[in-house]
């Protein structure tokens with residue numbers, strides 16, 4: 007007596023996605039894309055009930071279907087979603103805590119946007135070093151000044167330690183950008199080891215900032231998402247001219 011499975015109504019789907027902040031509901035995963043799962047399977051309940059539904063990434067969904075994650079555990083994850091989660095801050099929450107968390111997220115995304123603009127800077131300075139017009143540096147300047155504004159905002163809302171740690175991250179990027187701008191050989195001819203050192207340096211600065219922000223919020227650092235650990239797509243761009251050795255003559 008299999009009943010035709012109905013579509014999840016859009017308002018219910020939205021409510022479920024918002025419940026998890028549009029991330030996989032397993033706190034240690036939080037991956038995307040997302041699927042809606044019934045905790046007690048559809049063929050048994052044959053209805054869409056918010057309390058019996060949860061949003062998962064395809065990987066966690068498959069593991070749940072296979073039984074690697076059992077139903078009790080899944081209800082437990084659903085239960086956890088009711089607890090206040092510092093990673094889910096309403097955009098209109100006026101509390102100072104929410105403001106600081108939003109400023110921290112903003113700082114993270116804007117420094118990454120700046121990082122993504124560095125290859126543009128590289129091509130611009132290369133063109134000009136060969137006597138071509140510099141090209142459009144506007145997007146790089148905008149990315150840098152927005153990152154500066156995000157750094158100041160985070161500093162204002164956090165305490166002195168947060169301000170200092172955020173400045174250290176900003177300065178790290180600023181030094182990198184100005185090395186590129188000044189055509190310093192070290193900015194271009196990085197070996198794999200240099201590159202690893204750079205990654206490590208950046209990681210430590212972001213980790214310091216994360217600790218300071220969590221201390222200011224009175225949170226354990228594991229309670230707040232540390233984006234460095236989450237986003238493998240945020241690799242440092244390898245700055246290379248494809249003409250390794252061109253600048254080595256100056257050293």
Ligand SMILES: [Zn+2]
Nearest residue numbers: 030035063066
């Ligand atoms: Zn997942």
